[in-house]
Amino acid sequence: MFTFGLKRTYLQLNKLKNFRNHSSVSRGVQVFVKKNLLLTNSITSGAFMALGDLVEQEVEIRRGLTTAYDWTRIGHMFTVGTLLGPLHHYYYVGLDKLIPKVSVKTVLVKILCDQTIAGPLTIVCFYYGMGLLESKPLEVCTDELKKKFLTTLVGDFIYWPPIQFINFYYLPTHYRVIYINAATMLFNVFLSYMKHYDQK
Numbered sequence: 001m002f003t004f005g006l007k008r009t010y011l012q013l014n015k016l017k018n019f020r021n022h023s024s025v026s027r028g029v030q031v032f033v034k035k036n037l038l039l040t041n042s043i044t045s046g047a048f049m050a051l052g053d054l055v056e057q058e059v060e061i062r063r064g065l066t067t068a069y070d071w072t073r074i075g076h077m078f079t080v081g082t083l084l085g086p087l088h089h090y091y092y093v094g095l096d097k098l099i100p101k102v103s104v105k106t107v108l109v110k111i112l113c114d115q116t117i118a119g120p121l122t123i124v125c126f127y128y129g130m131g132l133l134e135s136k137p138l139e140v141c142t143d144e145l146k147k148k149f150l151t152t153l154v155g156d157f158i159y160w161p162p163i164q165f166i167n168f169y170y171l172p173t174h175y176r177v178i179y180i181n182a183a184t185m186l187f188n189v190f191l192s193y194m195k196h197y198d199q200k
Contacts, residue, residue: 037089037177038085038086040178041085041086041088041089041177041178041181042082042083042085042086042089043082044085044177044178044181045081045082045084045085045088045177045181045184046078046079046080046081046082046083046085047081047181048081048181048182049077049078049080049081049082049084049184049188049191050075050077050078050081051185051188052184052186052187052188052189052191052192053074053077053188053189053192054069054074055189055192056189056192056196057073057074057192059189073196076130076133076134077130077188077192079129079133080125080126080129080130081188083125083129084125084126084129085177085181087121087122087125088118088122088177088180088181089177091117091118092173092176092180093173095110095114096173096176102169104169106168107169110164111160111161111165111168114160114164115156115157115160115161119153119156119157119160120149120153123145123149123156124149126191126195127141127144127145127148127149127195128141128145130195131144148194148195151194152191152194155187155190155194156187159186159190160187163180163183166179167179167180
């Protein structure tokens with residue numbers, strides 16, 4: 001009985017130790033994210049942009065529109081996404097400083113700012129960035145933007161407001177871009193489609 005009690009105590013201590021180790025890892029990740037927020041935001045932005053394109057290319061392959069992944073295209077999406085990371089980082093930090101209070105009213109104001117400032121700006125940067133990486137002249141990039149901007153913006157208006165309500169109402173500033181990057185993965189499938197649907 002005494003031996004059994006010691007064994008049970010030992011197992012409980014091991015569980016506690018493992019829990020502490022996991023907690024330490026979790027705290028370590030949080031500290032890293034906070035200390036390297038710009039880097040984290042930029043890399044995750046690029047990664048989810050590339051992942052969105054990968055999903056879109058998988059759809060294209062299954063539909064018989066292409067036969068293999070275009071890794072150059074995925075690289076372009078990653079590059080543009082990474083470059084958009086700092087834009088989103090400083091935008092959300094600045095927006096929270098400008099409108100620090102959290103209420104339904106302020107959240108709706110932030111969503112309005114997001115849809116009228118960040119959304120259109122991101123779309124413009126996306127099309128020009130992708131076009132330049134594809135070695136297209138500025139005039140061609142501009143023509144493509146004119147052709148696709150409105151449809152892309154409508155998709156932005158449909159998708160982002162509920163996502164951003166959760167973002168602005170529930171999340172602290174340092175998690176905003178990571179959350180947005182994760183949510184963006186689905187939107188990036190749409191972005192990738194809009195960018196490449198006429199290039200098959």
